Amino acid sequence: MRTFHTDIITEVDLENLLALEKSKKRHDFDVAMGIPSFKAIMDKIEEDIPETPIWGFPSYYRVERRLKAHALHFDGCKLDGSPNHMSWCRYSAVSVLTESWDKGTLRFYDPLLELGSNLYRSLIVYSSGADNSPQAHERDEVIGDRAALLLFIATKESQ
Numbered sequence: 001m002r003t004f005h006t007d008i009i010t011e012v013d014l015e016n017l018l019a020l021e022k023s024k025k026r027h028d029f030d031v032a033m034g035i036p037s038f039k040a041i042m043d044k045i046e047e048d049i050p051e052t053p054i055w056g057f058p059s060y061y062r063v064e065r066r067l068k069a070h071a072l073h074f075d076g077c078k079l080d081g082s083p084n085h086m087s088w089c090r091y092s093a094v095s096v097l098t099e100s101w102d103k104g105t106l107r108f109y110d111p112l113l114e115l116g117s118n119l120y121r122s123l124i125v126y127s128s129g130a131d132n133s134p135q136a137h138e139r140d141e142v143i144g145d146r147a148a149l150l151l152f153i154a155t156k157e158s159q
Helices: 011-022 037-048
Strands: 001-004 060-064 068-072 091-095 100-104 107-110 113-115 123-127 137-139 143-144 147-155
Touching: 001 113, 011 037, 011 060, 037 091, 037 123, 037 147, 107 123
Parallel strands: none
Antiparallel strands: 001 123, 060 147, 068 137, 091 123, 091 147, 100 143, 107 113, 107 137
């Protein structure tokens, strides 16, 4: 499962979303959903996935500024389907909050989808668990300042 939505985040909310980078309460979705665009992301995820998300521990969000490439992987299991440190993760979502970067393409396979600058203020939601057709993905090295909002989601059905 994989869905892509454009223009989910408003320009007005970018500063507040970027401020989440400093938050140590990454499981506190009640605070983050006070930002209208974050609430819109949560609503879109609830529409997209066929399970009930847990908006609290173990699910979490974070703002990441990782320049190094991220090799091909699944979020909720190893590439061979065996458990990893996030085996509780059933779905994931990514949005990019900055424009001043180059390269850094996020690439999915089966079918191929490459997201670069078109991920700015947009949202990709995808399955991550070993038993729900996880989406293999990788990201190229980034040049510049690429801040991504990442969400890793457990579901009530998987607990």
